[in-house]
Amino acid sequence: MEALGLLQWCLDGLLGLGLLWLAWRALACSDLFKAVVLFIAFGLLMALAWVRLEAPDIALAEAAIGAGLTGALLLSALARLRAIQANGTIVIPAQQAAKVQLSRWLAGTILLSAAIGLGYAITSLPPEAAGLSAEVTANLAASGVGNPVTAVLLNFRAYDTLLEMAVLLLALLAVWSLDGLPTAEAAAGPVLDTLARLLTPVLILVAAYLLWVGADAPGGAFQAGSVLGAAGVLLLLAGWRLQPSLAQLPLRLALVAGSGTFVVIALLTLLSTGRLLAFPPAQAGTLILILEAVATVSIGVTLAALFLAAPPGHKEKL
Amino acid sequence: MSTAFFYALVGVGLFCLGLYTLIVQAHLLRKILAFNVMGSGVFLVLVALAKRTEDALPDPVPHAMVITGIVVAVSATALALTLMLKLAKETGKAELAGEGEE
Numbered sequence: 001m002e003a004l005g006l007l008q009w010c011l012d013g014l015l016g017l018g019l020l021w022l023a024w025r026a027l028a029c030s031d032l033f034k035a036v037v038l039f040i041a042f043g044l045l046m047a048l049a050w051v052r053l054e055a056p057d058i059a060l061a062e063a064a065i066g067a068g069l070t071g072a073l074l075l076s077a078l079a080r081l082r083a084i085q086a087n088g089t090i091v092i093p094a095q096q097a098a099k100v101q102l103s104r105w106l107a108g109t110i111l112l113s114a115a116i117g118l119g120y121a122i123t124s125l126p127p128e129a130a131g132l133s134a135e136v137t138a139n140l141a142a143s144g145v146g147n148p149v150t151a152v153l154l155n156f157r158a159y160d161t162l163l164e165m166a167v168l169l170l171a172l173l174a175v176w177s178l179d180g181l182p183t184a185e186a187a188a189g190p191v192l193d194t195l196a197r198l199l200t201p202v203l204i205l206v207a208a209y210l211l212w213v214g215a216d217a218p219g220g221a222f223q224a225g226s227v228l229g230a231a232g233v234l235l236l237l238a239g240w241r242l243q244p245s246l247a248q249l250p251l252r253l254a255l256v257a258g259s260g261t262f263v264v265i266a267l268l269t270l271l272s273t274g275r276l277l278a279f280p281p282a283q284a285g286t287l288i289l290i291l292e293a294v295a296t297v298s299i300g301v302t303l304a305a306l307f308l309a310a311p312p313g314h315k316e317k318l
Numbered sequence: 319m320s321t322a323f324f325y326a327l328v329g330v331g332l333f334c335l336g337l338y339t340l341i342v343q344a345h346l347l348r349k350i351l352a353f354n355v356m357g358s359g360v361f362l363v364l365v366a367l368a369k370r371t372e373d374a375l376p377d378p379v380p381h382a383m384v385i386t387g388i389v390v391a392v393s394a395t396a397l398a399l400t401l402m403l404k405l406a407k408e409t410g411k412a413e414l415a416g417e418g419e420e
Contacts, residue, residue: 012321016328023332023355027339032347039351046358053325053365054376061385065392070354073392077399078347084406100342107341115334122326122363129370131377148378149385157382164386171393175400181407222385299389306396 019045036074043067056218057149064226072233144284146216154288158277165259168302176311196238203231211296221292225299232304247312258298322369329362346402346412357391
């Protein structure tokens with residue numbers, strides 16, 4: 001028992017220091033490409049940290065989004081930035097060295113004291129605090145699902161999730177309205193092509209599994225949606241584009257389906273129970289499954305569309 | 319010191335590291351990375367402090383908040399990257415104009 005405890009401490013220590021070191025290198029190294037790759041590694045270590053903190057739901061989301069999708073977004077943005085800045089190197093103008101040094105020292109000192117203050121505030125918190133876990137456990141039976149995190153996301157705090165779907169949609173609308181950017185077109189090699197063909201069905205299957213299992217075990221709409229989004233990114237990287245006949249109305253319907261279903265169910269519950277998104281316990285399980293299934297598709301399509309950055313079928317001009 | 323407090327302190331470190339970079343680095347891609355690191359720090363503090371339950375399962379409410387937060391962060395990152403590219407296309411550099419410049 002003693003040896004196991006020591007081993008876990010070593011693991012935690014290495015993980016914590018590794019996180020800080022990777023973040024520092026990603027933020028300080030001079031090559032931007034290296035910085036992005038280090039940031040992806042940072043995301044993977046974060047997923048391990050979530051596992052150590054007994055948060056497997058977050059670990060799944062972080063592995064798919066934090067390391068996968070954010071990394072793909074950053075790498076593609078970097079490639080397009082280099083295409084815009086034709087010479088390829090990013091010129092940092094010479095500033096007054098003394099002034100820069102002074103502001104660095106100033107910011108460093110202030111933030112070091114902020115870190116010490118925050119650290120002191122955290123260590124002076126009570127070592128035991130149950131938070132809301134007792135309330136969640138007591139009401140879990142009425143929520144329609146067995147996984148407490150899914151119960152919070154889609155029943156107790158479903159309002160947050162409704163707004164989050166709106167945020168995703170809003171981000172995509174904003175990205176689409178900033179058109180006229182070059183898209184980095186690279187011909188897919190045979191390896192990427194085969195990989196995309198092999199992995200896409202597997203990823204869709206994994207997404208469906210995560211969606212179904214999320215009712216009682218780690219998983220759920222966000223994890224499934226991000227896996228679906230990753231499948232979309234892979235297809236887009238391999239050169240696949242949506243058929244023009246599907247790119248207009250069907251695509252837009254898929255994008256708004258999540259928020260739309262949420263609003264419809266919210267209005268129905270408002271009419272039947274008098275409270276927004278208060279599910280009757282008997283129907284809660286079914287309602288949550290419908291919401292999650294539609295939200296998964298919307299999240300997946302939105303994330304893949306965010307990666308493409310321009311509306312499909314839109315004239316890509318340099 | 320328990321595991322919860324250790325990870326919470328790592329979260330504080332990440333937040334301050336990100337904020338420092340956000341202030342001192344000029345390149346916008348670096349600022350976007352710094353913003354993501356700050357977010358990860360906040361998430362780590364939230365989830366670490368949710369683990370302060372004796373032997374029971376951790377508090378699921380912060381967990382749900384962080385999952386929501388991760389998805390919002392990736393959509394905000396996508397928007398920020400597009401804005402950066404747009405700026406680079408208009409001005410030729412991926413930096414904000416400082417004082418004294420046009």
